[in-house]
């Protein structure tokens with residue numbers, strides 16, 4: 384197989400991994416295969432060469448296109464090939480970094496050693512200063528995990544399935560502890576404010592509710608084991624009777640989008656996962672974004688006067704984001720605010736007006752009543768019908784926009 388053929392195959396095989404916040408696996412037509420856009424932990428948009436070291440794998444996870452039993456061409460790069468491809472693309476300004484993952488060939492440790500060798504070639508032989516996101520191979524030794532961590536800007540270990548029971552059903556060779564232990568191990572090395580590890584969960588390949596998925600994310604965030612959980616709507620690429628039949632891929636994409644919104648609420652808006660669900664509703668629902676849904680189910684707390692409401696409550700008003708909350712807190716110190724001021728501060732009054740009052744007067748044109756309000760807000764809370772593009776990721780990234 385030529386290098387170009389390997390690149391086409393091993394970049395295509397890498398596209399299902401979203402744990403680098405990439406915009407997708409397809410390169411712009413002007414660029415070679417494998418070049419995609421991604422966000423770094425500080426919100427910078429970078430172009431990466433996103434590839435696998437190999438799509439050979441000794442494991443047979445039911446949902447994976449690279450599984451051992453998959454009848455598909457297999458290939459493997461050598462560390463030297465990846466290093467020279469990366470350097471060549473970097474010098475031509477095609478990329479600013481590398482995302483390197485892999486199937487598990489021979490053993491977890493042997494795979495990790497080759498990934499590390501690739502990174503050592505880049506960092507030490509070629510003096511590569513670009514961004515590197517590398518995958519931790521589950522089950523590899525702690526010594527190798529530490530080595531990888533020192534060479535990469537970001538590492539990830541994919542949980543894939545939110546509960547042990549689904550892992551046992553769909554990926555029986557993987558142990559939950561193998562996936563989680565690298566995070567525990569690295570926690571000691573990571574600065575408390577910005578752990579440089581992330582993970583991915585597949586949505587819809589197993590029956591867990593959104594409540595269970597977000598409880599897993601919340602547990603990881605609250606223990607500061609990682610900085611990001613990425614959600615990936617299940618894309619059937621294999622035939623396996625253990626997998627569900629996906630009748631509406633669009634619905635799954637909408638669900639993925641809602642999970643990203645809820646994840647933002649956990650990390651930046653002071654919500655906890657339990658608040659977003661009830662005993663009778665264990666999924667986020669597609670009609671409303673999770674913050675709007677929460678507000679609709681807690682109408683007794685509104686309307687709020689933005690002059691006096693505490694920061695925690697302002698963040699809960701649909702249409703008021705993190706940036707506009709901070710701007711509002713500053714502005715209200717200097718005197719009375721009017722509707723025009725709220726707009727100027729970046730508040731989306733289309734939504735927020737139903738939940739605010741100024742000088743004792745609600746801004747809502749009608750009395751707050753749940754069914755009427757649901758009708759009004761439904762159209763403002765629509766989910767996109769496609770996976771977010773780079774543009775949407777830009778707007779979903781609070782480091783860049785801050786609004787939900």
Ligand code: SF4
Nearest residue numbers: 440442444447450486
């Ligand atoms: S271990 Fe990873 S690459 Fe191998 S089959 Fe499972 S998900 Fe796919």
